Structures are given as C-alpha cells and as structure tokens.
Amino acid sequence: MPRTRATQTDIARRAGVSQAMVSYVVNGNTRVSIPDETRRRIEAVMQELGYVPNALARGLRSGQTRTIGLVVPDNTNPFFAEIARHIENLGFEKGFSVILCNSDYDLVKENAHVDVLLAKQVDGVIFCASGGATEARDKLRASKTPVVTIDHDISNLRNETVVIDYRLGGYLATRHLLDQGHRRVGCITGPRTLSSSTERLAGYQDALAEAGLKVDTGLIVPGDFRIQGGEAAALRLLNGRRKPSAIFAFNDLMAIGAIQSARILELKVPADVSVIGFDDIPLAQAIHPALTTIAQPISEIARLAMEVFLKQTQAGGTGTATPTAVPSLVLKPTLIVRSSTAPIAR
Amino acid sequence: MPRTRATQTDIARRAGVSQAMVSYVVNGNTRVSIPDETRRRIEAVMQELGYVPNALARGLRSGQTRTIGLVVPDNTNPFFAEIARHIENLGFEKGFSVILCNSDYDLVKENAHVDVLLAKQVDGVIFCASGGATEARDKLRASKTPVVTIDHDISNLRNETVVIDYRLGGYLATRHLLDQGHRRVGCITGPRTLSSSTERLAGYQDALAEAGLKVDTGLIVPGDFRIQGGEAAALRLLNGRRKPSAIFAFNDLMAIGAIQSARILELKVPADVSVIGFDDIPLAQAIHPALTTIAQPISEIARLAMEVFLKQTQAGGTGTATPTAVPSLVLKPTLIVRSSTAPIAR
DNA sequence: CTGAAAGCGCTTACAG
DNA sequence: CTGAAAGCGCTTACAG
Structure with a gap:
C-alpha cells in the first residue's frame, strides 16, 4: 500500500478538463479566464480528493x-x-x-x-x-x-x-563597570574564531584604554557561550591571585554561570562581584539578581x-x-x- | 544572470558518457560495475563543475x-x-x-x-x-x-x-510537597486543551486523594507555560485569601516565574513557599534557589x-x-x- | 477558453 | 558495461 496522493492529472480526469486547467485554478492564474462553472467543478474535485500540490514538482519547474x-x-x-x-x-x-x-x-x-x-x-x-x-x-x-x-x-x-x-556593545558593558568604580574587570569571551566575540573584546579594550587602564590578559578567559563554560571560567577568574571585582560575560548564559560560581564561592552578587551579560534574553530579568546586560534588538x-x-x-x-x-x-x-x-x- | 547549476547531463556531456552513468556514480550504484577509469573521469568533472545533486528532482523521482x-x-x-x-x-x-x-x-x-x-x-x-x-x-x-x-x-x-x-509526574511532584508536610498546594497548569497539562493535573489530584485531601479549585490556576504566565499565576495564588505554602508549576519556566513573584511579595523560597517545576531544563540547576523539579528524559x-x-x-x-x-x-x-x-x- | 506538449533534473528498469 | 527512454508532478508558453 504505497503512499498515493491525488495529482492534477487525477483531478483533471475526474473533472473532465485538461491538466493545465487544474494548474491554472490551483495557482489562481489570471492570464486565462476560466468560467466559474469549470472552476467550481475543479475545486469540488480537488476538495473531494484532498488535493495537495506537490511542492517538489513545483519547485523543480x-x-x-x-x-x-x-x-x-x-x-x-x-x-x-x-x-x-x-x-x-x-x-x-x-x-x-x-x-x-x-x-x-x-x-x-x-x-x-x-x-x-x-x-x-x-x-x-x-x-x-x-x-x-x-x-x-x-x-x-x-x-x-x-x-x-x-x-x-x-x-x-x-x-x-x-x-x-558588537564592539560598541563590548565598550558599553565595560564602560558601565568602569563607571561604577571597578578597576579590575574580568572578561569571559566566546570562541575566539567568532567575530561576534572578538569584536566584543575589542570594545572591552577600547573602554579600558579610554580609562587609561592596561589590559591584563590574566583577566581574559575563554568561554563557550554556555552556562557551564561561564561557570568554569568565572571560577578561574575568582580563584585567581588577582581576582576581579566585576565580570563581563560575553553572553547572558555565561553570566548566569558566573553568578552561580560566585554563589559557590560564597561571594554576593553584586556586593562582592558585579556581573554583566550580553544579549538580554528573556531570562535575564527573571533570575535573581536580575541581570544587567547589553541588549540586542x-x-x-x-x-x-x-x-x-x-x-x-x-x-x-x-x-x-x-x-x-x-x-x-x-x-x-x-x-x-x-x-x-x-x-x-x- | 539566472541561477545555474551543473546537472548530470552537463557532467555526462563533459565526461563523454551517458547521463545514467553519472547518476550511477553519484549514487554509488552497485548493480552496475563501472570501470575505475570512467568513474574517475566522471568524478573529476563533478568536482570541476561543483556538482550538487538536485534533491527536488531526486525526491520527485x-x-x-x-x-x-x-x-x-x-x-x-x-x-x-x-x-x-x-x-x-x-x-x-x-x-x-x-x-x-x-x-x-x-x-x-x-x-x-x-x-x-x-x-x-x-x-x-x-x-x-x-x-x-x-x-x-x-x-x-x-x-x-x-x-x-x-x-x-x-x-x-x-x-x-x-x-x-505525565500523570505519574504530576503525582510525584505533589507527593513530594505533601511529604514535606504541605497541605495547601497551589497548582499552575498549562493550556487546558493539552493532555500534557491535564494529565499532570490528574496526577496532582491522585496525590491529594491518596493523602485524604480535598481538591480546592481555588488553588488551581491556569498558566501558559511561560515565565510571565507563571509569575502572574503565582501572584494570584499568593495574594489569595487562602494562600498555599507550596506551588507546583507545570513546567520549569513557570516555576521560575513563580519564584520571581514570591520575591516581589518578599516571600522567601523555600522558607515561605516551596516551588517545584517540571521538565528539568538545563537552567533549573543554574538558578537560585536551584529548582526542585520533575525530570523528563x-x-x-x-x-x-x-x-x-x-x-x-x-x-x-x-x-x-x-x-x-x-x-x-x-x-x-x-x-x-x-x-x-x-x-x-x- | 481549452488542450497537447515540452521540460525542470533526476532514478531506474530495459535493451543492446 | 553503456545508452536511450520513461516518468515523477508540475508550470508555462504555444496552438487551436
């Protein structure tokens, strides 16, 4: 019992018209004017046979x-x-x-x-x-x-x-932290092949430069744009010898992970560490503390x-x-x- | 400049073979044994012309x-x-x-x-x-x-x-709350046309019945399986005259919303209200407090x-x-x- | 208005 | 081993 579907030819035969006629009514072709009577008959048969046009054939043509x-x-x-x-x-x-x-x-x-x-x-x-x-x-x-x-x-x-x-986004995030008086801003990046990550990093550097701060590469750790990666990266940052007072995670998921790792270390967010994300996913405002972030439209x-x-x-x-x-x-x-x-x- | 792609016919002409031969090598047909020399020639031309089979034609056939x-x-x-x-x-x-x-x-x-x-x-x-x-x-x-x-x-x-x-899931969730001594368990459902929601509700009722508790319809409020809906529903529940000491949200997203609304009302979770979700999405363990939930495999x-x-x-x-x-x-x-x-x- | 027909790019028996 | 050909279901000029 193979899969059988009604075709335009089936409709045409049943309605006593040519197959082209069927195609015309299926597509509402206006170049030809089909008598209402014919059209109705064709439509009735289409209905009756449950006709569904074959998109493959149509696409091929x-x-x-x-x-x-x-x-x-x-x-x-x-x-x-x-x-x-x-x-x-x-x-x-x-x-x-x-x-x-x-x-x-x-x-x-x-x-x-x-x-x-x-x-x-x-x-x-x-x-x-x-x-x-x-x-x-x-x-x-x-x-x-x-x-x-x-x-x-x-x-x-x-x-x-x-x-x-994204460069602007990276700048805005970092600048916000800097404006709050933070001087050691950690940074959790994404895959380094992604320009959406490298651009954010450039923005981060822009903001530091503007504030006359040097980039401390020890404060830049790679992430994977996922919660787990953010958590691991933040743990490295916060366990480091010169731990940051604020962290800029390159997306919200990693920011959530960073907050979680702060909790593990019994650090309060934002009292002990500030965390900012990127994306503004719907969840950002639903978690606690609500996430400061860079919104993408x-x-x-x-x-x-x-x-x-x-x-x-x-x-x-x-x-x-x-x-x-x-x-x-x-x-x-x-x-x-x-x-x-x-x-x-x- | 229309979109033009090499076809098997093009390959065949260029390789001096018939189109069927090309089809055979494309599909690795084993019913015919093509001489290595011919096969290589065809493959070379395919490579050269960047041949991509047309899935529409293939599917149609x-x-x-x-x-x-x-x-x-x-x-x-x-x-x-x-x-x-x-x-x-x-x-x-x-x-x-x-x-x-x-x-x-x-x-x-x-x-x-x-x-x-x-x-x-x-x-x-x-x-x-x-x-x-x-x-x-x-x-x-x-x-x-x-x-x-x-x-x-x-x-x-x-x-x-x-x-x-799902009925078992609903039962397990409610039973867990009951086991903790809760007697007024609120319930945030999903769209009522969904059996995945009505089944959970049946499980909720099973657990109450088992504990000899009556179902209080005032404790059952509809949600939409989204954060916002969970928040709104929990607000209704917690502002009600006979507010529950625990809430069973029919999915994790609504549970997150419920926790948020508890926060708005300055209620602590779980000290003042317990909240349990359903699904065990990856986020469930990343938020604070980590969400008790019913895991789906x-x-x-x-x-x-x-x-x-x-x-x-x-x-x-x-x-x-x-x-x-x-x-x-x-x-x-x-x-x-x-x-x-x-x-x-x- | 209506029909016969070509052709989209394939796969797959069917002959040589 | 290799080629000519039918046909999948359509759209679209092209004739009548």
Missing part, C-alpha cells in the same frame, strides 16, 4: 522552493532560539518554511549543512554567528543563492549582512534579516533569485542596568 | 525527501529547544533535514503547517505537545505519512507515539522518537513509507530534589 535554510550554532541558546522563532514566524507569514541547522560553531558541520541546503534548492540561507568567510559561504555565492549573515564581522562587510555593532535583527532576504530573492525575479546589492544594516546594542552590577565596595 | 517536519508549540521554551536540538542532531547523522514549525498551541496554525509539510513531501512529522486528535493528524494519516507524537495523551494511544507518563525521548520515525519510514520500503504498527513507548519522569522546596514551617 519554477526554481523556487519557498524554503529558507537557517544556520545557527545552537538553537538551545535562548538568543538563537529567539532568532529562530522570529525567522520562522516571519517566514510562515510570507509562505516560507525554514530548515533548521545547528553548526555547533563547527565549520565542517556548517559546510555539510550548506551542502544539503544547496541540494534542497533553498531560496536562501540565513547565518548566525559564524566565523567570517568560509568555504560554505563561497559555495553559496558561487551558486548565486542569497545569503544573509547576522552578526557578521563589522570590519568585513558584504552586501548581504545585518550587522550588530532581537526582533529587529530578525525582521531586517528577513527583509534583506526577501529583497534579494525578489530582486532576481521569479525563479532566478539573483542577489543584488543590499546595503548592510548596522544595529546598535544598548545597556540595560538591572541588579547584578553595583558600585565597587570600598 | 524517488518519493523520498529525507526531510522531517518538526512541530513544536514554541521553540523558545527550553524543553522544546532541547527536543529540537536532539532531533536535528540525530536527523543530521542519518541524513535528514528538519523543517521547524511553531504551532503556538494553536490548532489552526498547526494545521496550516501540516499542509505545507505535506506539500513538501516530508518523510514524516514529529509532533510535540499538541492537543489530542486533530484535523492535521487525520490528514497525515490519510496521506500515509509517518507521524510520531511526543507527549501524547497516554489514555489515547496510537501506534506511533512516544509517551511520557529529554534525550531519550528524542532518541526514541527518531527511532520510531526511522522504523516507520523503513517499514514501507523505499519510497513508500507506509506506517506499520510500532508499539508505543512509555517513559517515566523522575523527581529531582534541589533547593526550592523544603518542609513546611510550623
């Missing part, structure tokens, strides 16, 4: 699949979860499906994902937080598939990018990414999808002060 | 797309995010892509998603937490598309279901769901995908005691 590939490092990270949610919602509204791909910050895996995305003829792919130019990106470019990169290296813009000024990022994507696919005309020049969009993160940071105790 | 539809209420909820992550990973390993769909607990939206999944000829769909039998499910059944339902109503089993004994759920799916698609043989009888799998949740619950103060 038309060159469009109404499918977007979304590549994120980890959809479990609330920031990417929010992005995915927004992209999916926006796509749904516009009639696009999204294929979810987790790259795990791994270029090899990202590349493998892009291969299948390409094979599946997606109309475009949206990338989050990957490391600069890659083989995958080149492949996409070669095949003229529209690409939108979110949080791409701001110093290396292409015309398909929605960019967040998540829904705006997603909205713009989608807009850029749509513009690119339309630009090429039906079925061709040639990317055209779209200006890069730079978004500014903002400081949200809550309760996890405080002036340094004297 | 073969009847398989190596694509799974995943329908969750909200991929932003860490529980579903974890599920999605696992499914995606497992799928990737087996060569399947996943199309992500958020239903928002909305049957109409779920139905719309299923229509496009059907049109896109997915090899199967995995559902999370939807309300019982629906139009969408019937449609899938009619088209003989394999379906795996996660956390389906245990009292209404079908043969394509991975089931978690997330990775096992995902693994089994994938296994059932694979079994179903294989059962029908290549390209037919007829679901066969697969026994339902019942998983047991477990109690994880952490710091958000304590014996009642006297």
Whole structure:
C-alpha cells in the first residue's frame, strides 16, 4: 500500500478538463479566464480528493522552493532560539518554511549543512554567528543563492549582512563597570574564531584604554557561550591571585554561570562581584539578581534579516533569485542596568 | 544572470558518457560495475563543475525527501529547544533535514503547517505537545505519512507515539510537597486543551486523594507555560485569601516565574513557599534557589522518537513509507530534589 | 477558453 | 558495461 496522493492529472480526469486547467485554478492564474462553472467543478474535485500540490514538482519547474535554510550554532541558546522563532514566524507569514541547522560553531558541520541546503534548492540561507568567510559561504555565492549573515564581522562587510555593532556593545558593558568604580574587570569571551566575540573584546579594550587602564590578559578567559563554560571560567577568574571585582560575560548564559560560581564561592552578587551579560534574553530579568546586560534588538535583527532576504530573492525575479546589492544594516546594542552590577565596595 | 547549476547531463556531456552513468556514480550504484577509469573521469568533472545533486528532482523521482517536519508549540521554551536540538542532531547523522514549525498551541496554525509539510513531501512529522486528535493528524494519516507524537495523551494511544507518563509526574511532584508536610498546594497548569497539562493535573489530584485531601479549585490556576504566565499565576495564588505554602508549576519556566513573584511579595523560597517545576531544563540547576523539579528524559525521548520515525519510514520500503504498527513507548519522569522546596514551617 | 506538449533534473528498469 | 527512454508532478508558453 504505497503512499498515493491525488495529482492534477487525477483531478483533471475526474473533472473532465485538461491538466493545465487544474494548474491554472490551483495557482489562481489570471492570464486565462476560466468560467466559474469549470472552476467550481475543479475545486469540488480537488476538495473531494484532498488535493495537495506537490511542492517538489513545483519547485523543480519554477526554481523556487519557498524554503529558507537557517544556520545557527545552537538553537538551545535562548538568543538563537529567539532568532529562530522570529525567522520562522516571519517566514510562515510570507509562505516560507525554514530548515533548521545547528553548526555547533563547527565549520565542517556548517559546510555539510550548506551542502544539503544547496541540494534542497533553498531560496536562501540565513547565518548566525559564524566565523567570517568560509568555504560554505563561497559555495553559496558561487551558486548565486542569497545569503544573509547576522552578526557578521563589522570590519568585513558584504552586501548581504545585518550587522550588530558588537564592539560598541563590548565598550558599553565595560564602560558601565568602569563607571561604577571597578578597576579590575574580568572578561569571559566566546570562541575566539567568532567575530561576534572578538569584536566584543575589542570594545572591552577600547573602554579600558579610554580609562587609561592596561589590559591584563590574566583577566581574559575563554568561554563557550554556555552556562557551564561561564561557570568554569568565572571560577578561574575568582580563584585567581588577582581576582576581579566585576565580570563581563560575553553572553547572558555565561553570566548566569558566573553568578552561580560566585554563589559557590560564597561571594554576593553584586556586593562582592558585579556581573554583566550580553544579549538580554528573556531570562535575564527573571533570575535573581536580575541581570544587567547589553541588549540586542532581537526582533529587529530578525525582521531586517528577513527583509534583506526577501529583497534579494525578489530582486532576481521569479525563479532566478539573483542577489543584488543590499546595503548592510548596522544595529546598535544598548545597556540595560538591572541588579547584578553595583558600585565597587570600598 | 539566472541561477545555474551543473546537472548530470552537463557532467555526462563533459565526461563523454551517458547521463545514467553519472547518476550511477553519484549514487554509488552497485548493480552496475563501472570501470575505475570512467568513474574517475566522471568524478573529476563533478568536482570541476561543483556538482550538487538536485534533491527536488531526486525526491520527485524517488518519493523520498529525507526531510522531517518538526512541530513544536514554541521553540523558545527550553524543553522544546532541547527536543529540537536532539532531533536535528540525530536527523543530521542519518541524513535528514528538519523543517521547524511553531504551532503556538494553536490548532489552526498547526494545521496550516501540516499542509505545507505535506506539500513538501516530508518523510514524516514529529509532533510535540499538541492537543489530542486533530484535523492535521487525520490528514497525515490519510496521506500515509509517518507521524510520531511526543507527549501524547497516554489514555489515547496510537501506534506511533512516544509517551511520557505525565500523570505519574504530576503525582510525584505533589507527593513530594505533601511529604514535606504541605497541605495547601497551589497548582499552575498549562493550556487546558493539552493532555500534557491535564494529565499532570490528574496526577496532582491522585496525590491529594491518596493523602485524604480535598481538591480546592481555588488553588488551581491556569498558566501558559511561560515565565510571565507563571509569575502572574503565582501572584494570584499568593495574594489569595487562602494562600498555599507550596506551588507546583507545570513546567520549569513557570516555576521560575513563580519564584520571581514570591520575591516581589518578599516571600522567601523555600522558607515561605516551596516551588517545584517540571521538565528539568538545563537552567533549573543554574538558578537560585536551584529548582526542585520533575525530570523528563529529554534525550531519550528524542532518541526514541527518531527511532520510531526511522522504523516507520523503513517499514514501507523505499519510497513508500507506509506506517506499520510500532508499539508505543512509555517513559517515566523522575523527581529531582534541589533547593526550592523544603518542609513546611510550623 | 481549452488542450497537447515540452521540460525542470533526476532514478531506474530495459535493451543492446 | 553503456545508452536511450520513461516518468515523477508540475508550470508555462504555444496552438487551436
């Protein structure tokens, strides 16, 4: 008992019309004017047979699949979860499906994902937080598939990018701590291949320089953008010989881990250590102490990414999808002060 | 400049062989034995032209797309995010892509998603937490598309279901509170159409009955499975005339909201109110106080769901995908005691 | 208005 | 071993 689905040919036969007629009513083609009577008959049969158009055949013919590939490092990270949610919602509204791909910050895996995305003829792919130019990106470019990169290296813009000024974000976070009188600010970074991490670090250094402070590399420890990593890194920092009075974690998840490690060491946040995060995930305000953080305009990022994507696919005309020049969009993160940071105790 | 990709025909022409030969080497067909020399030539040209097989054409021909539809209420909820992550990973390993769909607990939206999944000829769909039998499910059944339902109503089993004994979970949570001496146990439910919510409620009632306690409907308030909803519901409970000494939130997110609302009312958790959640999301142990909760074996759920799916698609043989009888799998949740619950103060 | 037909890029018997 | 060909289900000119 194989899977059998009604086709346009089935409908046509049953309705006593040609298959092309069926296609016309399915697609609401206006170039031909079908008599109401015929249309109704066709629609009745479609209903009766539970007709569902075959998107594969349609895509093969038309060159469009109404499918977007979304590549994120980890959809479990609330920031990417929010992005995915927004992209999916926006796509749904516009009639696009999204294929979810987790790259795990791994270029090899990202590349493998892009291969299948390409094979599946997606109309475009949206990338989050990957490391600069890659083989995958080149492949996409070669095949003229529209690409939108979110949080791409701001110093290396292409015309398909929605960019967040992470350097500014890093600066704002550090500056906030400095303004509170902290002089030893620890820093928990992300994977060093990620420009979204290196940019934040640059901002951190900017703020220190502005305050006339030297960068103490002993205060910079690598994290993995996850709670566990943040906890481990903060533990190293707080157990160090010259422990910081404040910690800037490069994302909220690691900040939560840092707070947890402070608790383990019986340090109070913010009385003994201030902690600031980055992202402003919904959880940031729900935990205790509520997290001071740098907010990224998540829904705006997603909205713009989608807009850029749509513009690119339309630009090429039906079925061709040639990317055209779209200006890069730079978004500014903002400081949200809550309760996890405080002036340094004297 | 339309999007142009090399096809098997292009390769064939360039390599001086027939197109079928190319197909054979692409698919590693063993029924024909191609001379090494020919194979190498073909592979060289494939490499040179950057050949990527067209999955649309392949799917149209073969009847398989190596694509799974995943329908969750909200991929932003860490529980579903974890599920999605696992499914995606497992799928990737087996060569399947996943199309992500958020239903928002909305049957109409779920139905719309299923229509496009059907049109896109997915090899199967995995559902999370939807309300019982629906139009969408019937449609899938009619088209003989394999379906795996996660956390389906245990009292209404079908043969394509991975089931978690939520009633037991609800019982365990309530029993734990009762064991600590609590007599007024508030309860924050989920959407009432969800069996994963009504089952937990049944378990709650089981435990009360066992302890010889009456159900006080004033202690049962609806939530939405999100932080905000949990906070609002807990506020109602704790501001009520007969406020509970313990709260059972039907998921961890709402438990976090409940803890937050206790803080607003200057109540200490667990000294003044105990709070227990459900799910055991990674965050549960990272917050303060660490959350006592009912753990769901997330990775096992995902693994089994994938296994059932694979079994179903294989059962029908290549390209037919007829679901066969697969026994339902019942998983047991477990109690994880952490710091958000304590014996009642006297 | 309506139909016959080409062709999208593949896989897979079927002949040589 | 190798090639010519049918056909998956559509869309879209092209004739009548």
